[in-house]
Amino acid sequence: MSIDMAQFHQVFFEESFEGLDIMETGLLHMQPGAADSEEINSIFRAAHSIKGGAGTFGFMEVSNFTHVMETLLDEMRDGRRTVTSEAIDALLQSVDVLRDLLTASQDGNDLDTDRAAAQKAVLEAILAGDGTAAEAVADATESLDSTAAPLQQITGWKIVFRPHQNILRTGNDPYRIIRELSELGEIRSHCDTSLLPDLAVFEEEDFYLSWEIFLDTPVDKQQISDIFDWVEDECDLAIIPLVGEVEVSEEEAITPAVTETAAVAETAATEPAKATVTPVAAAKKPAASAGSKSKGGGSIRVDTEKIDSLINMVGELVITQSMLGMLGEDFDMSRVEKLNEGLSQLERHTRELQESVMQIRMLPISFTFSRFPRLVHDLSSKMGKKIELQMIGEETEVDKTVIEKIGDPLVHLVRNSLDHGIEMPADRVAAGKPETGTIQLIASHKGGNIVIEIHDDGKGLDKNKILSKALEKGVIADGSNMSDKQIYELIFEPGFSTADQISDVSGRGVGMDVVRRNIYELGGSIEIDSRPGQGSAIIIRLPLTLAILDGQSIRVGEETYIVPLVSIIESIQAKPEMVNMVAGKGETFKLRDEYLPVIRMHDVFGIENPRFTRVTDGLLVVVEGDGGKCGLFVDELLGQHQVVIKSLETNYGKVEGASGATILGDGSVALILDIPDLMRLSRKMIPEHFLKSA
């Protein structure tokens, strides 16, 4: 029967990647010299499992690579080798190599065997470094069998099998062994019962029988001794070759084997020394870069508790539904009371169910935070800085999509703090600060949002430098009226970077605006604040879930639209003196010190009978998106409520200016506005806009 092992592969990969994380965290915690026994053991076990699984499921390269890591770890956990920082670093790098090997195996791409071989050599060098014997030679000498060249033709074997008295206590059954022997060929046996004691002294758990067994088939001696492998130490065993009826002396048969073993040992020892340099023949399939097959959607681990409570709630819902169903069958106004009761129960259960289901897609943000200890460790040693990372609120639960998409922006922000924020140790001491800088990553739930903060105690943002750069790049015309905070937020503008040198880590000036856009796409917002000489703080707010939105309904003509609440700054009634036509920009209105464009909703969406066509008659909803602000000219404000976001793409197609749609209580469809998109759309339409009279 052959079983398709591929069905176990997914679980193997999942647990292997988890194992790698355990190894990495453990290695980062380890201090050279004294190694906590449980810590090393868990790292060892993780490597051991990966090696075992890889071998079992056919990923031999992975298994071979992991074997060397496991050997090193084994020596360290046994105390045969002291833990050095050199070894820890080599193992950390090996974790990276292994991760890539596993990813390539999972995606079906070519493995980077050169890199693996190079890293293996590093590990082997450490292993060979202080004389702890390389295992390779030992392995070679183990598996040598002494099949003698028979001097005469062997026709069978005589096996003398005398199990020790306690053999049964090992769970081995002599009859089972004899049965196995019988599978090799015909056997004749003679049982020796001479050792059976009197019933009075007979121990029922002991074994007193022995056999002489004749096997009349010329099989390999190895096949016979294999059968007795497990009970080697629990019996007296002799396997004697027979020619016809004659026993052949064992000594004659054995001698050639001795010289053979010496020769084999030699060749085995030289093999590992040879470098495995295989010329790269055909072009290899490129290793998966971000964007190809690597897992994005995939699966999610959910606490069975969450599933159970979900099942409960659905149960309640079904009860309520059938109750309402019964009411409906035979309804009259006298039962209105009961109907209302049922409906409010329905509302309650639906809301509970909704909250519960959202919970399922939530994962602790530690999934995203987990990469940072390593990042900070590596980058700070690369830069020669001393930096401590504190992570607070890792248990905070966040939607799975947020976890996937917030990672890269956070990495960029933390790298910035590492690179431009925290100063070199000498500079810090000179400034009266502790030599080790601190970066804090904090996650919390506040008022229906997830708040992620990055604090550093570095040198803070340089207001003047930012301002001069912004003026130089033409990002702003005049910075005289800007508050400190507004100046700091200039760094989010595209093409902005005050780094003197574009370092490898950050400074290309494409980072911050992409970060902000990514956060907007998640429906969130980002703020930055700073105190010169003391540090900076970045605060990111994200909605609790991506499937539901807090929205403000607005009416234009007969149509209802939803404006995401998070984009709304305020709503005002425009006064005539505030509104102007500006050449080339269309209509604008003045809000405090800024001139913001007016977007005539009925024009942009082609609505035929708006209630108001004069800006000053209707309402202006001031919104912000992607760094810009504008005013939406609408007829009326309706209520604020939570709406369920339905995808337009899957149900219809992309609609410019809208990010999705929702179904209102009366069954009609309302588009959810995408503010940045809307602004882009209206800018495209400005020439017409300009021609129409206000």
Next chain:
Amino acid sequence: MATILAVDDSASMRQMVSFTLKGAGYDVVEAVDGVDALSKAQSGAFNLVITDVNMPNMDGITLIAELRKLPAFKFTPLLMLTTESAPEKKQAGKAAGATGWIVKPFNPDQLLATIKKVLG
């Protein structure tokens, strides 16, 4: 039909062993480490136990020693899953009372052949 207790901290190995054995008609109970296995052993009847060696909370060899102390497991075949490069482990296992071992990595057919030999 025989009931087997399969112990391994790796889910993929447990799944593979379980699937293989169930496919051959055996009943299988899984445990994630020695502690889990011991508690399941005390409330169930098993014809054979197959266990990994390296596990958290209680390793395979300690498990074997503990199982042998239970009257129901005095003569039960207890098999270890071990890697080929650890002969000391085989010795330690035997000292603890192991019946025998299966060398990792193994394929399902090897597993079944060994189990069949032991259980008949």
